[in-house]
Each structure stands twice: as structure tokens, then as C-alpha cells.
Amino acid sequence: MKDMMLLVEPLIPALRRYARVLLRDRAGADDLVQDCLERVVARWHQRRADGDARTWVFSILHNLAMTRLSRSRRGWHVALEDADEAATAAPPTQEHGVMHKDLMRALDTLPEEQRSVLLLVSVEDLSYAEAARVLNIPIGTVMSRLSRAREKLLRATEAAMEEKAPATGPRPWLRRVK
Amino acid sequence: MTGRPITEDDLHAYIDEALDPTRRGEVLAYLDAHPEVERRVAAMAAQRRALRSALAPVAEEPVPPELSLARIIEARQSRWRSRWVPTWRSAAAAVLMVGLGGIGGWFARGTAPAASGIAALKEEAAANYQVYAADHIRPVELRAGDREELVTWISQRLKHPVAVPDLSRSGYRFMGGRLVATPHGAAALFLYDDDRGTRVAVLVRPMEVEGDTPMSPHREGPLAGYAWADRGIGYSLVADAPSASLHPLANEVRQQADRVGAASSISAIDSLKRKRILP
Numbered sequence: 001m002k003d004m005m006l007l008v009e010p011l012i013p014a015l016r017r018y019a020r021v022l023l024r025d026r027a028g029a030d031d032l033v034q035d036c037l038e039r040v041v042a043r044w045h046q047r048r049a050d051g052d053a054r055t056w057v058f059s060i061l062h063n064l065a066m067t068r069l070s071r072s073r074r075g076w077h078v079a080l081e082d083a084d085e086a087a088t089a090a091p092p093t094q095e096h097g098v099m100h101k102d103l104m105r106a107l108d109t110l111p112e113e114q115r116s117v118l119l120l121v122s123v124e125d126l127s128y129a130e131a132a133r134v135l136n137i138p139i140g141t142v143m144s145r146l147s148r149a150r151e152k153l154l155r156a157t158e159a160a161m162e163e164k165a166p167a168t169g170p171r172p173w174l175r176r177v178k
Numbered sequence: 179m180t181g182r183p184i185t186e187d188d189l190h191a192y193i194d195e196a197l198d199p200t201r202r203g204e205v206l207a208y209l210d211a212h213p214e215v216e217r218r219v220a221a222m223a224a225q226r227r228a229l230r231s232a233l234a235p236v237a238e239e240p241v242p243p244e245l246s247l248a249r250i251i252e253a254r255q256s257r258w259r260s261r262w263v264p265t266w267r268s269a270a271a272a273v274l275m276v277g278l279g280g281i282g283g284w285f286a287r288g289t290a291p292a293a294s295g296i297a298a299l300k301e302e303a304a305a306n307y308q309v310y311a312a313d314h315i316r317p318v319e320l321r322a323g324d325r326e327e328l329v330t331w332i333s334q335r336l337k338h339p340v341a342v343p344d345l346s347r348s349g350y351r352f353m354g355g356r357l358v359a360t361p362h363g364a365a366a367l368f369l370y371d372d373d374r375g376t377r378v379a380v381l382v383r384p385m386e387v388e389g390d391t392p393m394s395p396h397r398e399g400p401l402a403g404y405a406w407a408d409r410g411i412g413y414s415l416v417a418d419a420p421s422a423s424l425h426p427l428a429n430e431v432r433q434q435a436d437r438v439g440a441a442s443s444i445s446a447i448d449s450l451k452r453k454r455i456l457p
Contacts, residue, residue: 004247004251005247005248008247009247012241012245012247013236013237013238013239013241014237016236016237016239016241016245017233017236017237020236021233021236030242030244030245033245034244034245034250037245037247037250038250038254039400041247041250041251041254042254042399042400043312046312046313048314048315051314059375063374063375063376066374067376067419067420071420100228100232103225103228103229103232104232107229118229121194122194122226122229122230123229123230123233127196128191128196136373136374136375143186143187143190146190147186147190150190150193150222150225153225154218154221154222154225157225
């Protein structure tokens with residue numbers, strides 16, 4: 001129990017963040033993290049002793065999130081359009097010319113599998129090998145998804161900025177570009 | 179210098195600050211010589227920083243009390259204590275859940291009627307799922323590649339021809355299986371997984387009672403499942419997944435068992451044909 005507190009407790013803020021970006025729903029994400037922590041407590045003894053706790057906990061959370069998302073797509077849960085726009089809202093800051101809101105919208109245009117890789121690697125600082133274990137995919141797949149995610153995110157935010165450049169009148173909704 | 183060509187993977191590792199100093203130097207030299215690539219890599223690196231700073235505040239929020247690990251542990255322990263008091267049966271179920279199944283079942287014998295029939299089958303399937311499906315080192319004794327050996331072994335021990343259900347049409351790969359012990363004798367445990375790592379277990383054993391029972395759903399803690407019995411053989415399919423997603427899988431297993439049952443009793447069909455009961 002003591003090692004669980006030491007290893008898992010510090011992960012909770014990152015777990016909340018990962019769940020919230022995937023679900024785009026603050027309360028739903030915290031519910032998911034709670035589910036995840038309950039499973040972690042129940043299965044702690046089943047964990048591989050030599051395995052990394054962070055990878056193990058993230059994989060539990062990721063699998064729960066995918067189950068939740070596939071259920072919501074079937075209409076059992078909140079529809080994604082109703083998802084909390086403010087869920088990941090931060091004070092609007094202009095950083096590197098990219099608005100927070102545009103970035104979040106661009107992130108939403110990524111397919112789920114690319115978004116997961118990008119978040120685990122770029123935001124949660126998992127190594128490529130750890131991300132591969134969390135997602136249960138080969139490391140080569142992690143790299144190709146990461147590459148596609150970054151290309152697509154770049155194109156999406158660049159397109160958003162171009163549209164905004166001659167901005168007068170209502171702000172255009174982000175258009176997807178080929 | 180290592181002289182290795184710079185790859186796309188190197189560029190991403192550079193963006194993620196995951197390169198060792200030597201390789202990083204090589205990538206920097208490459209970027210100096212290729213301004214177009216440099217521009218793209220710099221834009222991606224800037225985007226990575228923007229994403230991190232945009233999402234940093236979420237991780238800095240105070241953690242709500244429902245997500246306190248100490249509280250979750252405490253809640254679980256008090257559920258356990260309250261579960262222990264009311265009946266020996268549920269206490270035994272709780273013990274089964276942590277993998278001390280055999281011992282728990284033994285203690286339960288003297289004080290409450292042990293579950294039998296389909297009810298027992300459900301508990302056995304859940305307990306075996308908890309132990310074996312969660313195992314990352316050796317979930318199965320014989321792997322999918324040794325299917326024939328597994329089928330021969332299991333059929334011999336169960337004294338009944340058993341075929342491995344095929345769930346590949348539903349996206350579940352056969353991982354392998356093993357013989358497991360239950361209070362009602364030997365049983366076969368087959369494990370499957372899908373691309374997301376969800377594992378499904380199918381427990382099969384001969385039934386002394388309730389040998390023909392319609393399919394019904396069951397739930398043991400976080401696990402959902404379906405159990406039924408047909409011509410003296412009981413089946414329970416369990417997984418840590420929504421119950422509705424398991425129903426088609428259970429139907430699939432039942433249909434296949436039907437076909438196998440029919441095929442293994444060709445002589446019986448022949449005799450029915452001779453008696454003109456079947457066309």
C-alpha cells in the first residue's frame with residue numbers, strides 16, 4: 001500500500017489532464033480517473049513487479065477512456081458535440097502566434113489514435129517505448145502516428161492563422177485542409 | 179560522429195528532447211544544412227511547447243477529494259469490511275476476487291450452501307478471469323500456436339470433446355488456454371484479446387446439475403459475463419467490459435459449440451436419419 005501511495009499519488013494530476021483532453025469533459029474525465037484509481041487499488045498486487053507503475057496506470061486509464069469514448073459514439077453517453085468547451089480552457093494567451101483555442105480545436109481534428117500518442121509523448125513526457133506499452137502497439141506505430149499527428153496539427157493551426165489574417169467580421173470556424 | 183543518416187524518427191526525438199548529446203549535435207548540423215526541414219522542425223517544436231503550456235494549468239489544479247488515493251483505499255477497505263459481515267457467501271466471493279478462491283470456497287462450505295450449477299460456473303469464470311486474464315507474464319499455459327495440443331489435453335481431462343471457440347470475427351484473437359481447477363472438477367479456460375488489450379475469458383466444464391440452461395448475464399464486481407449450459411457442458415464468457423458488448427461474443431461461442439456438438443455426433447445424426455427423424 002505504501003509503495004502504491006508513493007508511485008501513484010504523484011501521477012494523479014497528469015492522469016486528470018490526459019483524461020480531460022481525451023474526453024473534453026471535466027466531470028466525465030474525473031469520473032474516469034476515479035474508475036482508473038479504483039482499478040489500480042484493486043489490481044495493485046497483479047501488476048508486474050518489474051514493470052513501470054506509470055506505464056501500467058496510464059494503460060488502465062487509456063483503455064477506460066477508449067471504452068467510454070466508443071460508448072459515447074454509440075450515443076450512450078454525452079455526445080462529443082456536447083463536450084465541455086471550457087474543459088481545457090486556460091487563460092487566453094498568445095504564445096508562438098498560436099491561440100490556445102485554435103490549438104485545442106486543431107487537436108480535436110486529430111484522429112483519436114494520433115491524439116493519444118501526441119499527448120502521451122509531448123505532454124505527459126512518456127518515452128516512445130512507454131507510449132507503445134500504454135497503447136499496446138509497436139514502437140514503429142508510435143513513431144508514424146506521432147509524425148502524422150504533428151504534420152496534421154501544424155497544417156490545422158497554420159490554416160487557422162491564415163484564415164484569421166484578414167480578420168474582419170465573424171471569426172471563421174476552423175476549416176480542415178488537405 | 180556516428181555517420182548514421184538522420185531519420186524522421188531522429189527529428190521527432192530532437193523535438194521531444196530525447197536525443198543523447200552526440201546524436202543531437204548531428205541533428206543540429208543536419209538542420210543547419212537543410213533550412214526547409216529546420217523551419218518545419220522549429221514549428222513543430224514551438225507547437226509542442228504551446229501544447230504543454232496550454233495544458234499545464236490542468237495538472238496544476240488542486241486534486242478533488244474524490245480522487246484522493248488514500249480515500250479510495252479507505253472506501254475499498256470499508257466495503258470489504260461491510261461485505262464480510264452479512265453473509266459468508268459474499269465474504270467467500272470477496273476472497274475469491276483476490277485469488278484465494280480455493281481456500282475461500284472451502285471455508286464457505288460449512289456455513290452456507292456452496293453455489294452449484296450455473297451460479298457456481300459464473301463465480302468460477304470470474305475468479306479465473308481475475309487471476310489469469312490479469313497476468314502479463316503467463317496468462318495461458320499453451321499458446322494459440324499449440325491449439326491442437328491444447329484441445330487434445332483439455333478434451334482428455336474433461337472427458338468430452340471441446341473445441342476452441344473462434345472470436346476472430348468479433349475482433350478477438352485467441353491467446354491460448356489452460357486447464358484450471360474448480361470445486362466441481364477440471365475446467366478449460368480460453369483467453370482472447372483485442373487490439374486495445376481487452377481480454378475475454380471463456381470457461382468450459384461439464385455440469386453435474388443444470389446441464390441445459392438458457393443464457394443469462396452476470397456481473398461480479400467490475401466484470402460482466404454471460405453463462406449457459408448445453409447438453410451437459412457449461413460455458414461462461416467474462417471480461418472487464420460492458421455487458422452489452424459481450425452478448426454477441428457469447429452468442430458466437432454458443433453457435434459454434436452447437437455446430438461442433440452436431441459434428442461430433444454425426445453417428446447420432448445418422449441414426450436419427452435412419453429412423454427418419456431427420457431428413
